[in-house]
Amino acid sequence: MSPFRLFLIPVLLLAGLISGCATSQTDIRGFNLISIEEEQALGEKFAVEVEKQYRVVTDPELQGYADRLGRRLLTGARVVEFPYTFKVVKDDSVNAFAIPGGHVYINTGLIKVAQSETELAGVMAHEINHAVARHGTRQLTQQYGYGLIVQLVLGQDQNQLAQLAASLFGKAGFMAYSRGMESQADYLGVETMYKAGYDPQGMITFFEKLEAMHQQSPSQLAQFFSSHPLTAERIQRVREAIGTLPTKSWLPAESAEFKRIKAKLQ
Numbered sequence: 001m002s003p004f005r006l007f008l009i010p011v012l013l014l015a016g017l018i019s020g021c022a023t024s025q026t027d028i029r030g031f032n033l034i035s036i037e038e039e040q041a042l043g044e045k046f047a048v049e050v051e052k053q054y055r056v057v058t059d060p061e062l063q064g065y066a067d068r069l070g071r072r073l074l075t076g077a078r079v080v081e082f083p084y085t086f087k088v089v090k091d092d093s094v095n096a097f098a099i100p101g102g103h104v105y106i107n108t109g110l111i112k113v114a115q116s117e118t119e120l121a122g123v124m125a126h127e128i129n130h131a132v133a134r135h136g137t138r139q140l141t142q143q144y145g146y147g148l149i150v151q152l153v154l155g156q157d158q159n160q161l162a163q164l165a166a167s168l169f170g171k172a173g174f175m176a177y178s179r180g181m182e183s184q185a186d187y188l189g190v191e192t193m194y195k196a197g198y199d200p201q202g203m204i205t206f207f208e209k210l211e212a213m214h215q216q217s218p219s220q221l222a223q224f225f226s227s228h229p230l231t232a233e234r235i236q237r238v239r240e241a242i243g244t245l246p247t248k249s250w251l252p253a254e255s256a257e258f259k260r261i262k263a264k265l266q
């Protein structure tokens, strides 16, 4: 590495931190040292580790449903730069998560609690937009540095990769995004739902339901709430985002298939 590049990296990192603070909700091209190809390679490695820790549900109807829902939402995403995957994992905590490279996981506990496909789509749209805006690699670079990410991509240290995957995405894992990133994923999630033909109001009804449930049984929702605190301000911002979109009349969400899927999980 030339001395110039050595000098450049801290300067770029600093610029990234500054622009990170000023990033608007609509700007998905935040500062990111990791290329699309690197992120895809890292995501594939993480996915292997995640699927050692969670049991991917084998039922083809359930997986087919999650996949169709995810693909439909992608039609409303600003960019689709990764080969997205959508998988249901057996876990009763109410949660969904995205890892770098467009791999989205939906816990069975989330499907059990959602009362309509639209509500489920709300959480998935939020997760998809963490991938669209590449929040995972942006956050990891800030937290661990570019060098470590490149090492992981190159696959030099399998142990380190497994440990990091467990601490970020495992059952007790906790991938923490900044508040700005959470808020951007909500904002873009509303837009994605709207464009894909889902009433974004579903995001609000689901958040409100989770908030009410949280008062009664905090433990079941611990993971979702530790990474997605549902403050009144957050819900208000989602409402405002919906308010900026032209009014549409929504067809009632088709519920026969959703009901069948839910029945399978009981």
Ligand SMILES: [Zn+2]
Residues within 6 Å of the ligand: 126, 127, 130, 177, 182, 185, 227, 228
């Ligand atoms: Zn989130």
